[in-house]
Amino acid sequence: xxxxxxxxxxxxxxxxxxxxxxxxxxxxxxxxxxxxxxxxxxxxxxxxxxxxxxxxxxxxxxxxxxxxxxxxxxxxxxxxxxxxxxxxxxxxxxxxxxxxxxxxxxxxxxx
Amino acid sequence: xxxxxxxxxxxxxxxxxxxxxxxxxxxxxxxxxxxxxxxxxxxxxxxxxxxxxxxxxxxxxxxxxxxxxxxxxxxxxxxxxxxxxxxxxxxxxxxxxxxxxxxxxxxxxxxxxxxxxxxxxxxxxxxxxxxxxxxxxxxxxxxxxxxxxxxxxxxxxxxxxxxxxxxxxxxxxxxxxxxxxxxxxxxxxxxxxxxxxxxxxxxxxxxxxxxxxxxxxxxxxxxxxxxxxxxxxxxxxxxxxxxxxxxxxxxxxxxxxxxxxxxxxxxxxxxxxxxxxxxxxxxxxxxxxxxxxxxxxxxxxxxxxxxxxxxxxxxxxxxxxxxxxxxxxxxxxxxxxxxxxxxxxxxxxxxxxxxxxxxxxxxxxxxxxxxxxxxxxxxxxxxxxxxxxxxxxxxxxxxxxxxxxxxxxxxxxxxxxxxxxxxxxxxxxxxxxxxxxxxxxxxxxxxxxxxxxxxxxxxxxxxxxxxxxxxxxxxxxxxxxxxxxxxxxxxxxxxxxxxxxxxxxxxxxxxxxxxxxxxxxxxxxxxxxxxxxxxxxxxxxxxxxxxxxxxxxxxxxxxxxxxxxxxxxxxxxxxxxxxxxxxxxxxxxxxxxxxxxxxxxxxxxxxxxxxxxxxxxxxxxxxxxxxxxxxx
Numbered sequence: 001x002x003x004x005x006x007x008x009x010x011x012x013x014x015x016x017x018x019x020x021x022x023x024x025x026x027x028x029x030x031x032x033x034x035x036x037x038x039x040x041x042x043x044x045x046x047x048x049x050x051x052x053x054x055x056x057x058x059x060x061x062x063x064x065x066x067x068x069x070x071x072x073x074x075x076x077x078x079x080x081x082x083x084x085x086x087x088x089x090x091x092x093x094x095x096x097x098x099x100x101x102x103x104x105x106x107x108x109x110x111x
Numbered sequence: 112x113x114x115x116x117x118x119x120x121x122x123x124x125x126x127x128x129x130x131x132x133x134x135x136x137x138x139x140x141x142x143x144x145x146x147x148x149x150x151x152x153x154x155x156x157x158x159x160x161x162x163x164x165x166x167x168x169x170x171x172x173x174x175x176x177x178x179x180x181x182x183x184x185x186x187x188x189x190x191x192x193x194x195x196x197x198x199x200x201x202x203x204x205x206x207x208x209x210x211x212x213x214x215x216x217x218x219x220x221x222x223x224x225x226x227x228x229x230x231x232x233x234x235x236x237x238x239x240x241x242x243x244x245x246x247x248x249x250x251x252x253x254x255x256x257x258x259x260x261x262x263x264x265x266x267x268x269x270x271x272x273x274x275x276x277x278x279x280x281x282x283x284x285x286x287x288x289x290x291x292x293x294x295x296x297x298x299x300x301x302x303x304x305x306x307x308x309x310x311x312x313x314x315x316x317x318x319x320x321x322x323x324x325x326x327x328x329x330x331x332x333x334x335x336x337x338x339x340x341x342x343x344x345x346x347x348x349x350x351x352x353x354x355x356x357x358x359x360x361x362x363x364x365x366x367x368x369x370x371x372x373x374x375x376x377x378x379x380x381x382x383x384x385x386x387x388x389x390x391x392x393x394x395x396x397x398x399x400x401x402x403x404x405x406x407x408x409x410x411x412x413x414x415x416x417x418x419x420x421x422x423x424x425x426x427x428x429x430x431x432x433x434x435x436x437x438x439x440x441x442x443x444x445x446x447x448x449x450x451x452x453x454x455x456x457x458x459x460x461x462x463x464x465x466x467x468x469x470x471x472x473x474x475x476x477x478x479x480x481x482x483x484x485x486x487x488x489x490x491x492x493x494x495x496x497x498x499x500x501x502x503x504x505x506x507x508x509x510x511x512x513x514x515x516x517x518x519x520x521x522x523x524x525x526x527x528x529x530x531x532x533x534x535x536x537x538x539x540x541x542x543x544x545x546x547x548x549x550x551x552x553x554x555x556x557x558x559x560x561x562x563x564x565x566x567x568x569x570x571x572x573x574x575x576x577x578x579x580x581x582x583x584x585x586x587x588x589x590x591x592x593x594x595x596x597x598x599x600x601x602x603x604x605x606x607x608x609x610x611x612x613x614x615x616x617x618x619x620x621x622x623x624x625x626x627x628x629x630x631x632x633x634x635x636x637x638x639x640x641x642x643x644x645x646x647x648x649x650x651x652x653x654x655x656x657x658x659x660x661x662x663x664x665x666x667x668x669x670x671x672x673x674x675x676x677x678x679x680x681x682x683x684x685x686x687x688x689x690x691x692x693x694x695x696x697x698x699x700x701x702x703x704x705x706x707x708x709x710x711x712x713x714x715x716x717x718x719x720x721x722x723x724x725x726x727x728x729x730x731x732x733x734x735x736x737x738x739x740x741x742x743x
Binding site for chain 1: 711712713714715716719720723
């Protein structure tokens with residue numbers, strides 16, 4: 001029937017998980033490969049977002065009506081904000097010391 | 112009164128504790144306190160002895176430890192503690208307390224000004240306590256405990272002047288050599304206990320006479336116990352410690368040689384005689400070792416230049432006589448000789464101490480003419496030497512004669528053994544008389560050859576000599592055959608067979624006089640040239656005797672080889688295995704560190720990689736079974 005409303009494609013569990021895993025992987029790749037400390041920090045934030053997506057997806061599809069997964073996501077965002085602040089502070093401290101934000105430059109603890 | 116016999120060892124023990132807990136700061140108090148304590152023991156011993164003389168005996172046992180029954184025999188066994196008083200114990204109590212008392216009184220003067228004065232008296236008191244405990248004990252275990260205490264005290268006293276290396280070495284030697292015998296003793300105790308389930312002498316004696324305790328256990332047991340006695344009483348081949356024990360102060364030698372240490376071995380054999388007499392092999396071994404030791408030690412006494420060493424060899428020799436008598440089946444003769452010997456040997460050692468105190472040396476050839484400066488020592492030592500030589504009518508004559516007669520008429524020894532041992536005994540009589548009068552002539556005869564000056568002597572050092580003179584002269588009559596040998600009757604509980612053996616008495620006395628005469632020819636008037644000429648002519652024998660048959664060298668060589676050999680292996684083991692393990696642990700830790708520090712690159716992202724790999728590995732570990740299980 002023309003003009004019919006196209007069928008609704010619901011966002012399934014698989015969609016959410018694949019998206020979360022993709023975000024996490026992108027973040028991980030950045031965190032492991034980028035030399036700039038700020039980029040590494042941003043990549044870690046992306047990884048955290050991947051985790052949040054996974055939590056929320058599971059919470060959405062879990063049975064029952066409690067909001068544990070969603071609340072978890074909010075908590076992670078709060079903590080991510082705090083660790084971004086701490087991370088940036090560390091980067092500033094390292095920059096003052098070494099005039100550089102390259103992570104491979106900070107290797108004084110080499111054994 | 113016999114009920115209270117267990118109190119006898121306590122006063123000296125109290126003295127030990129008092130000295131240890133503080134009296135030691137006042138030397139005079141330590142000395143006199145010990146003398147009073149031993150006097151108290153003596154005062155307690157006298158009524159016990161008198162009670163025993165009337166025939167009273169007592170034995171008290173209190174159970175101490177139950178022991179699992181021996182698998183072989185089955186009877187429930189128990190260890191007891193207890194004491195007993197019988198004629199043997201009563202005799203020993205008198206000997207120990209009286210000699211100890213006189214020695215302590217002598218020590219008051221002899222040790223005056225010594226730095227270890229209080230320590231000395233504490234050890235002497237403990238020595239007395241241990242010996243009294245030993246003679247009162249009624250079972251083998253208790254005897255063993257006191258036996259070891261006696262050994263400990265001898266160690267402490269021989270090593271009293273421990274800052275001198277010879278004294279320290281002699282103390283160690285005494286301790287270790289006697290310990291060799293004690294191993295056998297302990298094994299013997301365990302053997303008898305596992306066979307009978309009891310250690311009490313009265314029970315063991317009953318079992319032996321009823322045949323319940325029989326060969327080979329009986330013979331093995333008594334021979335193992337004899338091992339202990341060989342060590343303690345310095346019999347061949349464990350005699351080597353006693354001459355070296357002369358490094359201790361002279362009164363210690365007097366106590367060791369007369370009443371305590373060496374008497375313990377003879378006492379032990381007398382105490383276990385009810386077992387020994389049922390073992391023919393045991394009797395022969397004891398008699399042979401005793402007879403051989405008597406002669407062997409006497410020959411070494413002939414040449415020693417050291418006055419105390421001569422006396423030490425004479426002690427070894429006389430102990431051999433006692434063992435010989437016990438082995439011949441005449442226990443009372445052996446103890447009779449022990450009884451008499453205790454007094455005159457204590458006298459000889461105290462007299463030697465008096466002389467050494469004056470001249471400051473043990474060397475006979477630096478003495479001479481001392482009869483003028485030490486008349487009391489001269490008189491008493493001469494009488495004691497006559498007694499030791501066995502001259503009528505002094506105490507040594509009676510007991511030595513009884514020993515010889517017992518050997519000659521022994522019903523327990525077969526013919527060739529009996530005659531040989533008797534002959535050994537007679538030769539020893541000659542040698543004994545000779546070496547004792549060699550000492551007397553060299554010490555007191557002629558003119559003084561040394562550099563010391565006369566100085567007055569404390570009366571505490573002369574009075575004990577004079578008191579000891581009384582038993583030296585008179586104690587023999589107690590066992591004299593013409594008075595019915597009441598000593599033997601007292602000790603054995605029945606009349607001892609055998610009257611006066613006139614032919615033995617005459618021959619042994621004649622031999623002794625001949626020995627004295629030879630000594631007079633060679634050393635009379637303090638001259639030394641004839642003896643020097645003689646020893647030059649008999650150079651090899653003289654050297655052999657002077658070096659004590661090279662027994663010490665032999666032991667030194669064997670032990671050196673053995674100890675060094677084992678030590679070499681132990682050292683290698685230590686170097687390679689023990690140290691190797693210890694060093695290996697360290698090296699391994701270092702190597703691990705070297706390897707692991709490579710991982711510490713300091714690169715944050717490397718760590719992150721590792722972290723990630725770890726997470727993946729963990730996830731795989733958790734997920735894989737689920738995946739596989741889910742599919743399966």
